[in-house]
Amino acid sequence: GESVGLHLPTLSVQEGDNSIINCAYSNSASDYFIWYKQESGKGPQFIIDIRSNMDKRQGQRVTVLLNKTVKHLSLQIAATQPGDSAVYFCAENGAGAGGTSYGKLTFGQGTILTVHP
Amino acid sequence: GAVVSQHPSRVICKSGTSVKIECRSLDFQATTMFWYRQFPKQSLMLMATSNEGSKATYEQGVEKDKFLINHASLTLSTLTVTSAHPEDSSFYICSAWNRGRKLFFGSGTQLSVL
Numbered sequence: 440g441e442s443v444g445l446h447l448p449t450l451s452v453q454e455g456d457n458s459i460i461n462c463a464y465s466n467s468a469s470d471y472f473i474w475y476k477q478e479s480g481k482g483p484q485f486i487i488d489i490r491s492n493m494d495k496r497q498g499q500r501v502t503v504l505l506n507k508t509v510k511h512l513s514l515q516i517a518a519t520q521p522g523d524s525a526v527y528f529c530a531e532n533g534a535g536a537g538g539t540s541y542g543k544l545t546f547g548q549g550t551i552l553t554v555h556p
Numbered sequence: 557g558a559v560v561s562q563h564p565s566r567v568i569c570k571s572g573t574s575v576k577i578e579c580r581s582l583d584f585q586a587t588t589m590f591w592y593r594q595f596p597k598q599s600l601m602l603m604a605t606s607n608e609g610s611k612a613t614y615e616q617g618v619e620k621d622k623f624l625i626n627h628a629s630l631t632l633s634t635l636t637v638t639s640a641h642p643e644d645s646s647f648y649i650c651s652a653w654n655r656g657r658k659l660f661f662g663s664g665t666q667l668s669v670l
Binding site: 473475480481482483484485488528543544545546547548549 | 560562590598599600601602605647649651658659660661662663664666
């Protein structure tokens with residue numbers, strides 16, 4: 440079936456480095472993608488989203504890149520801080536805005552980001 | 557502040573008892589809410605879609621008689637785990653789309669069944 444997956448289950452970086460977390464998706468109909476951060480024992484926290492009509496979107500210290508040709512999504516975190524240590528999930532909505540399954544996100548397996556001081 | 561509130565954050569119960577988890581949208585109305593389940597070191601798996609004023613829609617493999625969902629108002633959805641057993645122990649999370657079309661999650665409920 441359709442799925443969203445991650446290339447790397449763990450990522451360790453030094454404080455101050457830039458981090459890149461990757462995600463592959465298989466549903467070519469996906470038109471909306473979201474990155475979430477989840478700290479231990481907490482619910483996912485929205486980081487940034489991107490729609491399929493864009494290939495790049497920037498937020499505060501974060502950038503999401505979307506390559507629809509190869510169905511690849513990445514999250515770049517600039518100047519990574521210890522507080523960024525968490526599990527990061529990509530999620531996709533394949534039905535499109537307004538569809539009956541709008542909101543039924545499919546999540547990737549997650550990448551554990553560890554930032555060392 | 558949080559736009560989706562979930563309660564309780566942690567519950568421990570005996571096998572065979574039922575547990576109710578509440579999910580509230582704080583500053584917006586949510587005709588649809590979603591319930592996810594997450595096992596340790598795993599991703600979120602959608603359990604069901606909660607629809608205000610109508611029956612919930614369950615994902616394949618999720619027992620609707622086991623996981624009762626009630627969405628009686630535009631700001632509240634509840635998930636009741638009936639006759640809980642140790643295998644039901646998990647992290648349960650709800651979510652809802654706000655007016656800005658962003659999906660926000662509750663803080664989650666850690667259920668431990670003894």
